[in-house]
Amino acid sequence: MNSNNKVVKLLSELIQFQSVTPDTSDCQKYIHNYLSKSNFETEYKKYDSVQNMISTYGKGAPCLAFIGHTDVVPSGDIEQWESDPFELTKKNDFLVGRGTSDMKGGIACFMQAVREFIEENDNFDGSIKLILTGDEEGDAVNGIRKLVDSNVFKENELDFCLVGEPSSSDKIGDVIRNGRRGSITGHLILHGIQGHVAYPEKAKNPIHISSKIISEFLDIKFDNGNKYFPPTSFQISNINSGTGVDNVIPANIKIAFNIRYSTETDHDEIKDTIINILDNSNAKYDITWKHSGEPYLTTDHEFIDICKDSIEEIADIKTLISTNGGTSDGRFMAKVCKQVVELGLTNRSIHKINECVKEDDLRTLVEIYKNILSKIFIK
Numbered sequence: 001m002n003s004n005n006k007v008v009k010l011l012s013e014l015i016q017f018q019s020v021t022p023d024t025s026d027c028q029k030y031i032h033n034y035l036s037k038s039n040f041e042t043e044y045k046k047y048d049s050v051q052n053m054i055s056t057y058g059k060g061a062p063c064l065a066f067i068g069h070t071d072v073v074p075s076g077d078i079e080q081w082e083s084d085p086f087e088l089t090k091k092n093d094f095l096v097g098r099g100t101s102d103m104k105g106g107i108a109c110f111m112q113a114v115r116e117f118i119e120e121n122d123n124f125d126g127s128i129k130l131i132l133t134g135d136e137e138g139d140a141v142n143g144i145r146k147l148v149d150s151n152v153f154k155e156n157e158l159d160f161c162l163v164g165e166p167s168s169s170d171k172i173g174d175v176i177r178n179g180r181r182g183s184i185t186g187h188l189i190l191h192g193i194q195g196h197v198a199y200p201e202k203a204k205n206p207i208h209i210s211s212k213i214i215s216e217f218l219d220i221k222f223d224n225g226n227k228y229f230p231p232t233s234f235q236i237s238n239i240n241s242g243t244g245v246d247n248v249i250p251a252n253i254k255i256a257f258n259i260r261y262s263t264e265t266d267h268d269e270i271k272d273t274i275i276n277i278l279d280n281s282n283a284k285y286d287i288t289w290k291h292s293g294e295p296y297l298t299t300d301h302e303f304i305d306i307c308k309d310s311i312e313e314i315a316d317i318k319t320l321i322s323t324n325g326g327t328s329d330g331r332f333m334a335k336v337c338k339q340v341v342e343l344g345l346t347n348r349s350i351h352k353i354n355e356c357v358k359e360d361d362l363r364t365l366v367e368i369y370k371n372i373l374s375k376i377f378i379k
């Protein structure tokens with residue numbers, strides 16, 4: 001079997017596990033067995049029903065850790081799939097199946113890359129880790145976040161973290177991420193006094209109160225962003241008010257908003273700014289917050305450059321360094337590792353019906369990952 005077929009075979013094995021989030025299948029066990037043939041040692045960390053695995057080859061520094069998840073999102077309406085989502089199926093130049101891009105494909109590429117790299121270079125200093133969770137697509141509470149919060153990783157243990165999420169846009173390596181924005185959601189209720197629209201002096205219209213407050217929210221300039229992040233943005237996602245009839249001033253209005261924020265501010269400063277406007281308005285209000293992710297940013301250029309150079313040498317393209325997109329487990333790893341970069345397959349079909357990966361892209365990513373391993377471990 002040539003090495004191209006090997007990564008495809010590996011991916012087809014991983015796709016067969018129906019590891020819909022949280023992953024309770026034997027997918028991690030399969031990876032464990034595969035890696036043990038290359039002398040990796042594996043330990044499991046289970047929190048509630050979520051299983052996480054850490055497989056390690058070698059010892060000490062430098063340490064490169066690959067971060068990923070074996071869980072996948074549900075298939076959705078199975079009738080709409082052209083083939084069984086849990087059986088890798090070739091269609092023209094593509095391989096179709098749930099998790100092909102997000103992110104069993106990335107995991108298969110890294111597994112194949114380390115196997116070949118260790119076969120070709122049996123004696124090098126340092127260590128390679130695969131840190132995989134079964135809980136990224138769901139609540140993401142007992143996955144990478146828990147590993148980090150439970151101090152599973154020692155200080156300075158991890159030199160470089162390679163998050164294998166699908167960072168690429170059209171071609172492998174055209175985009176890598178060195179950070180992500182933070183995200184905080186507010187649920188605001190403004191209270192008025194309900195009454196008849198014909199007797200407004202006896203009521204207090206919360207919708208009217210909200211109009212001034214919303215316009216002040218929209219005028220907030222949280223920051224100007226920086227070299228890596230666009231300015232922090234405020235977006236209203238829901239507004240609800242009214243009793244459903246035309247002659248009643250409602251008692252309250254509910255407003256939900258989300259703020260994606262850069263490293264130029266933080267969630268406390270954002271809350272203070274919003275609360276300040278509310279307090280100055282003299283409106284009666286209640287507000288609850290959900291802080292779903294801190295921003296993170298890798299500014300040190302060593303690992304970013306290793307990734308960029310590895311991509312350029314293999315795929316002959318220039319890489320865009322970006323902090324766009326939603327949140328990822330990179331934000332947790334950034335607490336224990338100074339250099340976190342996300343580099344993986346393309347994200348054009350992730351979470352969709354007929355999720356797929358271009359067959360040739362798998363081999364390209366194996367070569368890029370191998371090149372990264374060489375640059376770190378073979379001086």
Ligand SMILES: [Zn+2]
Nearest residue numbers: 102103165166
């Ligand atoms: Zn993912």
